[in-house]
Amino acid sequence: MALRTRGAPRLPESPGSRVIAPTAVGLTAWRLPSVGAEAAVGYAASLGSDGIQLDLGGPGRGPWTDAPETVEAVLRASTELGVALLGMTANTLNDIGLTAPADSSDGTRARKVVVRLLDTARACGVPLAFVPSFRRSAIDTPDDFRRTVRILAWATAEATARGLLLAGENVLSAEGAARLVEEVGSPDFRLLLDPYNLCAAGRDPVRWVAAVGPYLADQIHLKDGHPETGAGASLGTGEGRLDDVLAAVTAHGPAPRALVLENDYRDGGTTRPLRDLAWARARAGRPAPLLPLPPNEAAV
Numbered sequence: 001m002a003l004r005t006r007g008a009p010r011l012p013e014s015p016g017s018r019v020i021a022p023t024a025v026g027l028t029a030w031r032l033p034s035v036g037a038e039a040a041v042g043y044a045a046s047l048g049s050d051g052i053q054l055d056l057g058g059p060g061r062g063p064w065t066d067a068p069e070t071v072e073a074v075l076r077a078s079t080e081l082g083v084a085l086l087g088m089t090a091n092t093l094n095d096i097g098l099t100a101p102a103d104s105s106d107g108t109r110a111r112k113v114v115v116r117l118l119d120t121a122r123a124c125g126v127p128l129a130f131v132p133s134f135r136r137s138a139i140d141t142p143d144d145f146r147r148t149v150r151i152l153a154w155a156t157a158e159a160t161a162r163g164l165l166l167a168g169e170n171v172l173s174a175e176g177a178a179r180l181v182e183e184v185g186s187p188d189f190r191l192l193l194d195p196y197n198l199c200a201a202g203r204d205p206v207r208w209v210a211a212v213g214p215y216l217a218d219q220i221h222l223k224d225g226h227p228e229t230g231a232g233a234s235l236g237t238g239e240g241r242l243d244d245v246l247a248a249v250t251a252h253g254p255a256p257r258a259l260v261l262e263n264d265y266r267d268g269g270t271t272r273p274l275r276d277l278a279w280a281r282a283r284a285g286r287p288a289p290l291l292p293l294p295p296n297e298a299a300v
Contacts, residue, residue, distance in 0.1 A: 261273065
């Protein structure tokens with residue numbers, strides 16, 4: 001099932017990255033065995049990935065990406081290796097809490113991290129920044145929802161000022177997710193779809209997409225597994241209903257500009273990521289690229 005392309009704008013070309021159209025197949029830096037953003041770009045290239053989403057880093061999450069020399073190295077690697085920089089997140093927000101009261105120390109820290117995220121996303125030329133709502137940022141109560149709306153409305157205005165789209169990733173009900181977008185109140189705020197996260201939270205991802213399709217970002221996280229046991233699975237072999245979800249996106253959402261794999265590949269093996277990349281390429285209607293030759297073969 002190849003995804004159809006509509007008239008959505010192309011990904012803006014980032015300094016030092018190529019534009020992939022119509023649908024890129026990418027990886028997430030935080031699910032790779034590499035350490036640091038530059039190394040993640042290199043690892044993605046070694047697997048033949050079209051692009052990559054990066055993480056800002058932070059305590060327990062790798063080196064900070066916003067150091068000027070790191071940004072320069074990432075842009076250089078993107079250019080030299082042909083790996084598009086698709087998006088950027090700050091997973092450290094899950095450790096701080098977007099739901100923290102604005103006048104608390106954690107609330108202040110969260111806003112500082114958001115500013116760093118947006119500044120780094122702009123410096124790297126990515127079209128999409130996104131923030132997670134899990135663990136300490138989970139939206140579990142009415143107060144959590146209210147505080148999340150408040151910080152996301154502010155963050156979206158900051159993203160707009162930098163020429164970025166901002167997305168939120170959460171497992172709210174379809175009604176709650178739609179309300180979140182409406183209360184943030186900006187066309188530059190979207191929902192980042194992760195079908196398996198919704199399944200693990202007891203949601204029906206197909207119905208969810210049908211309900212909130214117009215609010216979706218044009219990048220989608222793909223992972224699979226078995227929620228009852230917590231075991232991961234190759235794409236299409238678990239309970240994430242990924243084919244059904246992609247069909248629903250085709251019917252109800254924007255044309256995807258990137259299918260981004262978020263299965264856990266941190267063990268360093270290549271069989272699973274290569275198999276998952278092939279699965280995603282088949283759905284995106286993209287041919288497999290020629291993988292780079294090892295140095296000793298390339299020199300022959």
